[in-house]
Amino acid sequence: MTQHDILLVGAGLSGAVIGRELAEAGHRVVVADARAHVAGNCHSARDEETQVMVHVYGPHIFHTDDADVWDYVNRFAKFMPYKNRVKTTARGQVFSLPINLHTINQFFSATMRPDEARDFMAEKGDASIVDPQTFEEQALRFVGRDLYETFFKGYTVKQWGCAPTDLPASILRRLPVRFNYDDDYFAHRFQGMPQNGYTEMVEAMLDHPNIEVRLNTEIRREDASGYDHVFNAGPIDAWFGHRLGRLAYRTLDFRRFTYDGDYQGCAVMNYPDIDVPWTRITEHKHFSPWESHDGSVLYEEHSRACGPGDIPYYPIRLVTEMQMLGDYVSLAKQGNHITFVGRLGTYRYLDMDVTIREALDTARLYLGHAVQGARMPVFFKNPLA
Ligand code: UDP
Numbered sequence: 001m002t003q004h005d006i007l008l009v010g011a012g013l014s015g016a017v018i019g020r021e022l023a024e025a026g027h028r029v030v031v032a033d034a035r036a037h038v039a040g041n042c043h044s045a046r047d048e049e050t051q052v053m054v055h056v057y058g059p060h061i062f063h064t065d066d067a068d069v070w071d072y073v074n075r076f077a078k079f080m081p082y083k084n085r086v087k088t089t090a091r092g093q094v095f096s097l098p099i100n101l102h103t104i105n106q107f108f109s110a111t112m113r114p115d116e117a118r119d120f121m122a123e124k125g126d127a128s129i130v131d132p133q134t135f136e137e138q139a140l141r142f143v144g145r146d147l148y149e150t151f152f153k154g155y156t157v158k159q160w161g162c163a164p165t166d167l168p169a170s171i172l173r174r175l176p177v178r179f180n181y182d183d184d185y186f187a188h189r190f191q192g193m194p195q196n197g198y199t200e201m202v203e204a205m206l207d208h209p210n211i212e213v214r215l216n217t218e219i220r221r222e223d224a225s226g227y228d229h230v231f232n233a234g235p236i237d238a239w240f241g242h243r244l245g246r247l248a249y250r251t252l253d254f255r256r257f258t259y260d261g262d263y264q265g266c267a268v269m270n271y272p273d274i275d276v277p278w279t280r281i282t283e284h285k286h287f288s289p290w291e292s293h294d295g296s297v298l299y300e301e302h303s304r305a306c307g308p309g310d311i312p313y314y315p316i317r318l319v320t321e322m323q324m325l326g327d328y329v330s331l332a333k334q335g336n337h338i339t340f341v342g343r344l345g346t347y348r349y350l351d352m353d354v355t356i357r358e359a360l361d362t363a364r365l366y367l368g369h370a371v372q373g374a375r376m377p378v379f380f381k382n383p384l385a
Pocket of ligand 1: 088097151152153155156159171172174175270271272
């Protein structure tokens with residue numbers, strides 16, 4: 001019989017935040033993770049050779065408009081000012097992202113003012129597309145064919161392994177188009193990088209006398225009995241032994257290389273040309289501009305279908321996956337004493353701040369339900385929405 005009453009499967013942001021909130025409310029919590037470290041895919045570690053802090057599973061930039069979430073992360077880590085300024089190497093030139101007035105003027109060899117560029121782009125866009133549904137329709141409507149084919153089409157085919165006509169418009173809606181020279185990749189009020197990495201921040205969240213962390217610990221469904229409640233941040237299909245099939249993800253391969261000096265002058269350089277096999281190159285030392293390193297370590301990022309045994313990164317959420325997800329959601333709803341959370345538990349493309357927001361709200365909901373003796377919902381938010 002365990003002396004703990006709550007089991008959290010996964011020590012990423014969802015598990016750490018829910019674990020912390022419930023531990024502070026007096027629950028005794030186990031947080032288990034199959035991997036040898038906490039922090040899930042935002043895990044960061046010093047590169048042994050260069051001593052640069054590396055985002056081991058690819059770039060993670062903390063940005064949010066949610067002041068509560070910003071305050072929350074600042075409780076557990078010192079955040080340093082950081083602005084993500086992404087460049088893209090397309091057809092032999094370097095351009096600024098997200099598409100802004102500099103990108104537009106450079107691309108069209110023009111010197112347009114903001115209102116001129118706005119009119120120009122309105123003409124380039126396909127106004128016959130009234131309610132864009134697909135990624136391609138969204139792009140053609142708002143940036144027109146030339147910019148779409150140069151900056152988005154190849155990148156998206158490489159990243160998602162399918163045609164942009166098959167992907168939802170919501171993926172492209174993540175990126176703004178600006179008619180000024182603002183090249184901050186994110187438009188949020190708060191943005192920064194934890195001074196000593198995300199892993200130290202998550203370790204601080206989990207550092208509580210009511211929390212026991214078990215690393216290298218795979219949790220199966222049969223291990224979950226004996227707890228009052230389980231929060232599962234692992235893949236929902238794996239929880240049910242993939243009995244209804246495997247939900248498709250993209251996984252990433254990183255080719256690490258080093259450089260003596262500054263290789264690309266920015267943290268993230270995208271490569272949308274279809275004949276370049278990688279999608280982007282990350283030069284990690286630029287994520288810590290307050291540090292100084294002579295050497296440099298870089299990750300070339302290659303996307304491919306996620307097979308059994310690979311690390312899942314991006315949920316694909318095409319029509320077939322959404323049908324399968326619907327079946328898993330129905331199955332999950334038959335259960336009791338479990339709530340599915342986070343990117344893998346709910347099979348959604350979530351940013352870090354949204355993950356934390358939902359984790360905080362989930363923990364508060366649980367505490368309210370626990371007081372009333374009510375049944376906690378299996379999902380905080382409908383994963384099919
Ligand atoms: N995208 C693109 N070209 C770029 C950057 C992004 O086509 O240079 C598309 C691509 O489909 C990508 C999506 O926009 O998956 C969202 O981009 P974001 O930078 O938000 O991706 P993330 O950093 O989450 O991988």
